[in-house]
Amino acid sequence: MSFLRLDRVTYRYQGSKPVIDGVSWTINEGEFHCLVGKSGCGKTTLLKLAAGLLQPDEGGIYLQGEKVTKPSPSIGYVFQAPTLLEWKRVIDNVLLPISLKRKPTKEDYELAHDLLERVGLSAYRNHYPAQLSGGQQSRVAIARALIQQPALLFLDEPFAALDAITREELQDDLLALCRLQNTSVLFITHDIAEAVYLADRIAVMADGDIVYALDVHLPKPRALEMRYEPRFNELCFQVRQAMEGMRR
Amino acid sequence: MNRTSVYSLALLVLLLLGWELAARQMSELVLPAPSVVAATLFEGIKSGYFWPHIVRTSLEVLLGLSLGSGLGLIVGILMGEIECLRKLFFPYVVASQAVPKLALAPLFILWFGFGMTSKVIITALICFFPLLENTVTAIQYTDRNKLELFRVLGATRWQTLIHLKLPAGLPNIFAGFRVAVVLAVVGAVVGEFIGASEGLGAMIIASQGMMDTPLMFSVLLLLTLLGMVLYQIVHFFENRLVKPYKKETDK
Numbered sequence: 001m002s003f004l005r006l007d008r009v010t011y012r013y014q015g016s017k018p019v020i021d022g023v024s025w026t027i028n029e030g031e032f033h034c035l036v037g038k039s040g041c042g043k044t045t046l047l048k049l050a051a052g053l054l055q056p057d058e059g060g061i062y063l064q065g066e067k068v069t070k071p072s073p074s075i076g077y078v079f080q081a082p083t084l085l086e087w088k089r090v091i092d093n094v095l096l097p098i099s100l101k102r103k104p105t106k107e108d109y110e111l112a113h114d115l116l117e118r119v120g121l122s123a124y125r126n127h128y129p130a131q132l133s134g135g136q137q138s139r140v141a142i143a144r145a146l147i148q149q150p151a152l153l154f155l156d157e158p159f160a161a162l163d164a165i166t167r168e169e170l171q172d173d174l175l176a177l178c179r180l181q182n183t184s185v186l187f188i189t190h191d192i193a194e195a196v197y198l199a200d201r202i203a204v205m206a207d208g209d210i211v212y213a214l215d216v217h218l219p220k221p222r223a224l225e226m227r228y229e230p231r232f233n234e235l236c237f238q239v240r241q242a243m244e245g246m247r248r
Numbered sequence: 249m250n251r252t253s254v255y256s257l258a259l260l261v262l263l264l265l266g267w268e269l270a271a272r273q274m275s276e277l278v279l280p281a282p283s284v285v286a287a288t289l290f291e292g293i294k295s296g297y298f299w300p301h302i303v304r305t306s307l308e309v310l311l312g313l314s315l316g317s318g319l320g321l322i323v324g325i326l327m328g329e330i331e332c333l334r335k336l337f338f339p340y341v342v343a344s345q346a347v348p349k350l351a352l353a354p355l356f357i358l359w360f361g362f363g364m365t366s367k368v369i370i371t372a373l374i375c376f377f378p379l380l381e382n383t384v385t386a387i388q389y390t391d392r393n394k395l396e397l398f399r400v401l402g403a404t405r406w407q408t409l410i411h412l413k414l415p416a417g418l419p420n421i422f423a424g425f426r427v428a429v430v431l432a433v434v435g436a437v438v439g440e441f442i443g444a445s446e447g448l449g450a451m452i453i454a455s456q457g458m459m460d461t462p463l464m465f466s467v468l469l470l471l472t473l474l475g476m477v478l479y480q481i482v483h484f485f486e487n488r489l490v491k492p493y494k495k496e497t498d499k
Binding site: 051053070071073075076077079080081083085087096097100101 | 391393394396397398399400401402403407411412415416418
């Protein structure tokens, strides 16, 4: 059964030509989907629509069969920038989603410690965000998105500003965490190799529409060596051709 | 003590020496020497002559400051949060910014009498605007990404205000408060200039009448001290509340 379903979603900014034009897409439970495309093709808008941050002009978005009209409590969202609250310690940043609803319990703190440990930051839990590097801040943002154990996670180019090695580490961390909680993921990136490495299924976007879809059949869990195998490169090339093809 | 603060102290000594030398050439009525001023100041404090005036002016400043900045903060939050209020009142706020508030002092004395009330109100009025303006700006220009984060987390409007907009705007609000503190002393003193029998401002006017320049200088020193103490108090709180998370080097 489909978990998240986008049904002919159209979105336009006041009267201009649509930025999202009749997009349909389905994510099943536990699947990791990547959305790739050039800058300005509407990736972020589509993600915000799917998360309920924006309302479509036409069509509908259904989460477990229910129409999405506002952000559901069972989703997590990671923004392009880490968007941590500078005046809260790392641990309180991770617990923010919970502390907005109720006072965090001892179990919540344990879960937060657990998550921080998994992203390798347990030593930093009492630091302030300004004391962390960019990669560490992104890790905190991911831990924060996972603290409510969301069934569905949206990520908007969360690693775009990081160096290659840190990015690869975080990709592995993310995959491991999502497998652990059986989280469904919609991940935006403009990095083809990142998409192929992470995704079960890739959607290529251009001019507000999904123009190409590709299932990635690589063994799981992914490992570093796979990045240098011919099969991996072949898939990257396929995606790249799909992206190029749209220019003509 | 580091090198710059040594130089800074040396500069003070140099300035005092220069003052002392210059004062020797002039009548005490024009420029009293620092030694004479210090003696007057010490005498006045020891005899208890200054105390009621210091207390009076400090009280006016503190009451006016808390009233004015408290109201400025509350109105600023309301105007920052509620768009129609902001659109309705902002032209008036801009217009009232242009009114020289101190020019209203005689009017307030007419309305509220020669007692403390008129000075507190003048001070409050002066402190109101820097707080109002900085709070409105701080609330209005909260980081859009963080606002979206709070929407995703399903935060209510109140929670967004308390947990995001106010803490994020705190450095800005404090900047306004620092301006207000300095202005508060000005407000109280000018109020006392125009009509008061007690307070440091009234003492300046009295010393002018008595042609007692050393007394005037010692009152000026007291006022400077009052302003500096208040500023340092604000600075202390700012350090406690705002700085810890800004940069690790600021600790």
